[in-house]
Structures are given as structure tokens and as C-alpha cells.
Amino acid sequence: MTTGFETIRKVDMLFIPILQNKHYYIVCFDFKGEDIKIIDNMKGKAKAQKMARAKRVKEIVCDYLEVEYPTMHPKMSPLEPEIMKMSWQTEKNFVDCGVFAMRHMETYTGKHVSKKEWDSGLSKESPEQDKELVELRYKYLSKILLSDINLAKGEMMELLEKYEKMEPEKKEECKKNAEKKINDRLNKKY
Incomplete structure (x- = not known):
């Protein structure tokens, strides 16, 4: 399978899904905005572990950049990952992290596009958000199966x-x- 990109040089953003302790979240490298974000649906869950994992992922990506994209390496290597805060983050939802991760990759546009909070289309944690997540499950499942x-x-x-x-x-x-x-x-x- 190909992505349509021959090299990372043509990529504005790189999303790396992380599975840690049965929980999915995203580390996003915004090459144009020169930013590294940890995007997670859970509020404050395992902050130290997430930061440690994101820093390790950053080291690996920066090692790659140093060899394959040396002009980007000095821009990204001094950056520290930041955990994003979003209005739709959850405290009680322990089962939909994969759906959130896919939605985050689908809708996040990065620092280089907009300074305001991005619109994921998700409500705050509520029965309404639960309905939105069911619809997203159907959407993603249909796309995968078909x-x-x-x-x-x-x-x-x-x-x-x-x-x-x-x-x-x-x-x-x-x-x-x-x-x-x-x-x-x-x-x-x-």
C-alpha cells in the first residue's frame, strides 16, 4: 500500500498512534508549524508516562530527520512535546480511545493552519458525545470493511x-x- 508520498519532505504533519497500557493516543509532529503535540481524549491520564513515551518517539523521529531531512532536524529537535487540552476530553470514557484517536487524526489541522482550537465535531463528555462516538464507530467500521x-x-x-x-x-x-x-x-x- 502506498500513501502517495515518496518522502517525508512533502508531509506537513506526521501522526503517530501510540498504544500504551491498553490506551490509544496520538503524537503529532507539525513540521510546518514546528510543533509536537500529544493528542489524547483522556484528561490527565498517566501524564508522566505519556510525556516519556512522546519524548522517546521524538528522539526516533529526529534521528530519522537528521539522516533523511537534515534541514528539518534542527527545527524539530529542540522542541518538547506538549499535551493538548480540548473541550471534548473525557474522564469516564475508558473504551473509545481508538475512535477518538482516529477522529483526532482525521480533523486536527495543526498549529501551522490555525491558532484557535480545532473543531473535531465532538461535544463535551455527555450522552450527546456518546451518540457522536457511535456514529463515528459506524463510519470508521464501514470504511475499513468496504x-x-x-x-x-x-x-x-x-x-x-x-x-x-x-x-x-x-x-x-x-x-x-x-x-x-x-x-x-x-x-x-x-
């Missing part, structure tokens, strides 16, 4: 066609069964 690079796309399309032909009552039953399976998985202790 992507041309998904080897199981054909099978997914067949299942979708079968679902579309079902009676409304049967569709509702399938939906409830799926919700139950999802909730069972979320509540399962690993």
Missing part, C-alpha cells in the same frame, strides 16, 4: 446484500444480537 485493501471486502459485500434483503424485524434482531456481542466483549476482563 476498503479496496480489505481482503474480506467481497465477503462483507455479500453479507451486506443479505442484510439489505431481510425483513425489518429480522434486521432489528440482528442489530440487538450484535449490540449484545459488543457489550459482552467490552465487559470481558482480559
Whole structure:
């Protein structure tokens, strides 16, 4: 799979998803804005650990820049990562960090574009935000399942066609069964 970029020289921003202690967040390198941000949906969760991980990621990226993009290295290497504060950050949501991370990568435009807080389209932590996250789950899942690079796309399309032909009552039953399976998985202790 290609991204359309032959080199990092043509990239304004580099998003690096981090998985730490079963929690996803983003370290974003804004090359044009000369900025490094830690973008996380959780307020204050493991701040010291996030900072340590982001600094290590910065070292790795800067080592790469020093070799492959030496004019950018002196601009990025003295920078310290900063944890962003956003109005939609959460204190009680421990299951949607992956959805938040994808939304953050999709909507963050960086310091070089705007000085004001960016609009992720997410409300503050609330039942409204919960609804928005459900919609995003559907959106991202659909894009993943129906992507041309998904080897199981054909099978997914067949299942979708079968679902579309079902009676409304049967569709509702399938939906409830799926919700139950999802909730069972979320509540399962690993």
C-alpha cells in the first residue's frame, strides 16, 4: 500500500498512534508549524508516562530527520512535546480511545493552519458525545470493511446484500444480537 508520498519532505504533519497500557493516543509532529503535540481524549491520564513515551518517539523521529531531512532536524529537535487540552476530553470514557484517536487524526489541522482550537465535531463528555462516538464507530467500521485493501471486502459485500434483503424485524434482531456481542466483549476482563 502506498500513501502517495515518496518522502517525508512533502508531509506537513506526521501522526503517530501510540498504544500504551491498553490506551490509544496520538503524537503529532507539525513540521510546518514546528510543533509536537500529544493528542489524547483522556484528561490527565498517566501524564508522566505519556510525556516519556512522546519524548522517546521524538528522539526516533529526529534521528530519522537528521539522516533523511537534515534541514528539518534542527527545527524539530529542540522542541518538547506538549499535551493538548480540548473541550471534548473525557474522564469516564475508558473504551473509545481508538475512535477518538482516529477522529483526532482525521480533523486536527495543526498549529501551522490555525491558532484557535480545532473543531473535531465532538461535544463535551455527555450522552450527546456518546451518540457522536457511535456514529463515528459506524463510519470508521464501514470504511475499513468496504476498503479496496480489505481482503474480506467481497465477503462483507455479500453479507451486506443479505442484510439489505431481510425483513425489518429480522434486521432489528440482528442489530440487538450484535449490540449484545459488543457489550459482552467490552465487559470481558482480559
